[in-house]
Amino acid sequence: MPGVKEEGRPFEGEPARAKLFQHGGSQAVRLPKAFRFEGTEVSIRKEGEAVILEPVPPKRRRPRTKEEMEAFWAELDSYGDADFPDRDQPPLQERDWW
Template sequence: MQIATSQQKISKVFKSGNSQAVRIPASFRLDTDTVKISQTEKGLLLEPIQDKPIAKSRGDLLLEVLSAFPDDFIEAVADRDMSPPQEREPL
């Protein structure tokens, strides 16, 4: 597998605990916490794994929750008595 790239950088390899690590320059920063590592003829290949779903807006989440309610429930809520509570003497 050959990948064409317009950028190349040199980085340091170092030991982190019992593992070997590579410092990734900021211009190659990955937008993920997890990568798949494959060994190729020319070296190692890192591929980002997008394990997090795309964040939904609060409005989208609300509409998703509301759409799960049956129609008769929504109608019952819309038709309920919305008058203020009775005023009573304090105890």
């Protein structure tokens, strides 16, 4: 197939065609296999007349198991200690609560 490498991936800048169709009230594009995205979402933007689709990285979910929590804290520790400078804080105000 012209414009497609042996591995099935498109050459950079090589044009290809895709079919448009209606899906409910929206217009959809049937992408050729070589242009498929992983995941369930893409970001979309317009540049002039061009419509640009880009993959959206999957959202991280909260750790649920002990192993996932340990991996989370290990990743956090890998960034090193946060060195926050001391702040000049005014003394606490005396308040009459009643």
